[in-house]
Amino acid sequence: IFGGTSALPGTHPWMAAIYIGPSDFCAGSLISSCWIVTAAHCLFRNPLKSQLRVVLGQHRFNVTGPNAQTFGVDKYIFPKHFSVFNPTLHDIALIKLKKEDGRCARKTPFVRPICLPDKTTAFPVGYCCAISGWGHLYEKGSNYSTLQEAGVRLISDDTCRDPAVYGNHITANMICAGLGSCVDACQGDSGGPLACAAGDVSFLHGIISWGEGCGRPGKPGVYTRVVNYVDWINSVVKAKARTL
Ligand code: 4AZ
Numbered sequence: 001i002f003g004g005t006s007a008l009p010g011t012h013p014w015m016a017a018i019y020i021g022p023s024d025f026c027a028g029s030l031i032s033s034c035w036i037v038t039a040a041h042c043l044f045r046n047p048l049k050s051q052l053r054v055v056l057g058q059h060r061f062n063v064t065g066p067n068a069q070t071f072g073v074d075k076y077i078f079p080k081h082f083s084v085f086n087p088t089l090h091d092i093a094l095i096k097l098k099k100e101d102g103r104c105a106r107k108t109p110f111v112r113p114i115c116l117p118d119k120t121t122a123f124p125v126g127y128c129c130a131i132s133g134w135g136h137l138y139e140k141g142s143n144y145s146t147l148q149e150a151g152v153r154l155i156s157d158d159t160c161r162d163p164a165v166y167g168n169h170i171t172a173n174m175i176c177a178g179l180g181s182c183v184d185a186c187q188g189d190s191g192g193p194l195a196c197a198a199g200d201v202s203f204l205h206g207i208i209s210w211g212e213g214c215g216r217p218g219k220p221g222v223y224t225r226v227v228n229y230v231d232w233i234n235s236v237v238k239a240k241a242r243t244l
Contacts, residue, residue: 001133002215003183004150009059009067012132012149014114014204017055018095018191020047025144027133027192028095029204030056030113034104035237036095038191039207039224040078041087043095049073054097057110061134061144067110072098079232090173091209091224094236114195116234117203117227125156129177129196129205131221135188139214144188152178152194154205155220165218173228175206179220186214194223 016028016036020043028038036054049072057067064070074096082090097104105111123129132149136142160166160176170176177194178184185192185208194206206223213219 001131001135001145001148001150001183001189002138002186004131004148007132007147007149010110012130012147012193012195013057013110013112014193014202015056015058015132015147017058017061017134018042019053019055021051025134025188026190027135027208028054029193029207030105030111031116031204031233032113032237034074034097034099036097037204037207037226037233038093038095039091039209040082040093041091041209042191043076043078043093044084044087049075052076052095054095056105057108058147060146067108069105069111071100071104074098077236079229088210088222089171092207092226092229094233114193114202114204116230117205118230119227121198121203123154123196123205125154127154127196128152129154129194130202131177131183131185131189131192131194131208133185133189133192133208135190136186136214139186139216141186150183152181152183152221154196155179160220160222165220166212166222170222173225174209175223175225176220177206177223179218182215184211184215185221
């Protein structure tokens with residue numbers, strides 16, 4: 001996260017750290033005890049499940065603290081329109097955690113799911129939402145960090161589709177946020193949440209997906225528009241529950 005501040009432990013309890021093989025990393029969001037939402041581009045090289053490790057309740061990058069819960073991966077799934085040839089077009093994937101002692105995530109003050117958005121909860125342009133992650137602190141950074149958080153404002157599709165911003169790269173499945181605000185997601189934050197609160201309930205409005213650099217003037221962050229995939233998420237998560 002560029003331009004953020006260190007989060008207090010437990011303030012983003014849905015944050016998942018996803019270690020992919022020896023050197024790849026992404027974030028994700030816990031949406032139910034056994035399911036994580038992340039970005040498809042994190043997994044499109046099809047890593048072996050045995051190469052994936054998910055840590056919940058983590059505060060410092062690569063440090064498994066006292067509140068951490070660590071899981072292997074049972075499977076991961078892409079939406080049917082996802083294509084490896086253009087991984088940011090449908091940049092969402094679901095990860096099912098492997099049960100440990102018969103269960104997945106245990107709810108604690110440091111581990112709790114985020115709500116999925118519904119079609120009736122609309123967040124207007126200008127609304128301030130939260131991004132969080134362990135990624136680089138600036139564009140030419142090289143180290144991952146203690147969990148950072150920052151507030152970004154949602155911007156309109158028209159603004160984001162301006163030729164001087166991202167033009168026709170912005171589809172109906174993307175949301176832009178953070179124009180002109182000196183805060184942005186950066187490398188290593190991918191897959192993590194753009195969380196928008198309504199009252200004291202946080203919703204997974206977006207998934208950190210792409211953007212030109214980090215915090216560049218006129219180049220906001222681009223996020224997957226999660227509400228467009230909620231029916232798919234529910235069909236996958238519920239279908240699996242029924243076969244238990
Ligand atoms: C990345 O490389 C990345 N500024 C994610 C988000 C943004 C830039 C890079 C947005 O994962």
